[in-house]
Amino acid sequence: MSRIKKILFPFIACILFIYCDQTSKNDCGSAWIGGEIVNPKKDYVIITKSRKIIDTIPLDENNFFIYRIEQMEPGIYFFIHHEYQALFMEPGDSIMLRVNTVEFDESLSFTGKGAHKNNFMIDLFLLNERENELMPKMYLLSPAEFENKMDSLLQSRNRMYDEFISKKDPSERFKEVAIASINYDIYSKKELYISTNARKKIYDKSVEIPESFYHFRKKIDLGNEQLRSYYPYYRYLGFYLDNLAFELYKDKEDYDRNSFLHNYYKSQLIDSLVTNDSLKNSLLRTSAHRYFLNAKSEENENKMLDQFLKLSTNKSDHKEVTELAYLTINITPGHIIPNVKLLTTENMVKDLHSTIRRPTLFYFWSGQSISHYKKIHTRADELQAKYPEYDFIGINIDLHFKKWLKVVKNSGYNPLMEYQVENIEVAELKLVIESVNKAIIVDDRGTILNGNTNIFNYSIEAELLGYLN
Known part of the structure; x- marks a missing residue:
């Protein structure tokens, strides 16, 4: 049974996207996602979009699944099975994936209609992961040397992108996501260079960063609806807002992403600068989580919770963060340790x-x-x-x-x-x-x-x- 199914699975996928090509546009407002999980950790997979679960899909006895997303919106989706990875899907796609949980990201591959877009995105992701391992040494460079390195990385990525576009001719929406992935990964590295330099001030080893270094910030979008749950973009905004927050308290204490002052100011910046309400709520929630999981003062936790409830408009997040705050308050100094x-x-x-x-x-x-x-x-x-x-x-x-x-x-x-x-x-x-x-x-x-x-x-x-x- 397993052998037959493995042979037939790609054939089924092929039939699905041929069928979609031959039907009307309205009939193809859906897309298919399926695949095989090698060494599964659970008996299901989850598909999400914009922090909302679309469905939980069971694996069959051979660790396969297949699912149709009805009336789907083109854009970024997430495939979750113990770990997670982003997918780009559009109406008419029929994407089959294969992943081994032992090496989740490295083993993830796609076939079927729409697979080329996601194989390109995973190539960018893995390239960035490999580069990140080299970044600590690069953060020791002078601002000019570091910028030269970043320019070289950007040019290399742009060549990859141009070659892909010339061969595959994807949609404009996909091009926007791919370009964002390339640019915001580079922008993140620049923000981390800035924050690394800020931490060096403790040891009097910081350098003066010229104003021109910051010019890339003029290109950022603080309210992109399509990208709001996409990690290159979302991660960048976190780093950027961290650096802006430090500017507000650098004369009071050292740089510390986990401190009360840092996250209190960061939350205020999120509220004043981010123009997309869903993105704003998500960033506020992330900042609150980071603080509460590292908090050491009941008084400050209450201040942070009060501010969060005033700034966030997501009632579900209100409940979640309030519960987290009460749990963390119970393990601050002066309380008796919970008797588990x-x-x-x-x-x-x-x-x-x-x-x-x-x-x-x-x-x-x-x-x-x-x-x-x-x-x-x-x-x-x-x-x-x-x-x-x-x-x-x-x-x-x-x-x-x-x-x-x-x-x-x-x-x-x-x-x-x-x-x-x-x-x-x-x-x-x-x-x-x-x-x-x-x-x-x-x-x-x-x-x-x-x-x-x-x-x-x-x-x-x-x-x-x-x-x-």
Whole structure:
């Protein structure tokens, strides 16, 4: 059955787009999307557009799916299966994809009518990803040298684009998206050069950036409806607004994207500069999320929430961000750490509060990353040796008890200092576990000293020592 289906699948796709070519324009106000998921993580895929779910599509027994988008609007869609990637679709398209979740972006390929557009877009995406790995060295260049590098990258992309256009002759709408992808990726690199330079001021190593460097900003669109959910454009706006926000507080504190002042000013800039309401609401939501997930002050969180509710007009976002704010407020200093249920290595349920005997640092890990859990336990051991006044307790966030227990025993970890969450969804919410590098420090009564620190942060030792003193 599987072999037959694999043979017939491209044939079915071919029939679909031939059929669409031979029918009227009204009949072809739809498009088809289908494909195969290799090593699936779930039993379904999701198609979205502009932050709205179009449908959830089940995989069949051979990990194939096929779906017709009725009366579709041409533009950018998102295909989601554990990870996500953008698609450009127009009425009449019949796109078949194949992706292996082991290397999602690198393995993603398209066939069928409309495939050429998406193969070009994924080529641009992967090119940008490879370039980003080289950017830290480029940020050390002088402004003139950096601009020369960016001009070279832009020329190379434009040659790719011109060659593609001459061979495929796509629609004007697609051309707009492709050009935006090229330009805003370069613009993002320039904004990151500016913010990197701003952070260098802490060490008196910043350079003077000439006014001409900023001329590219005259070309940006602060309200593009078609691009508002497309990451090259959306990501650029975030970097741009970060830099504008820093200009408003640079005389008060150092550059910090996660700080209250940064996101408070950034939200005001979003409200005053962005001209598309949906885009504005989305950017406000992203900024609020970033702040609340890194917040350390209940007073400032309340100020940020009040401002968000005034500026955003999306009621659904109001509910989501308010819930997030209340959760993060509960782990700010001075609050008692939430008493979630844990499992011991003996498979007994234990309250988190009962594990606290003296000042304690809780850190989190998963067996899905061998290198990470080895690294984080090594770090905990180092800190334990330096600060024996603390307990360092590892909390595993996986679902399989036996696999976790096997790792603990085989690695020689102290079973009295290792626990697994009983209910991961409850623990993630109450402890706001958004990163496996997160750590929570409490005193001997369970009062939070820092509800959102990083065990690998260079300042963690000074922090631990400061609490003791």
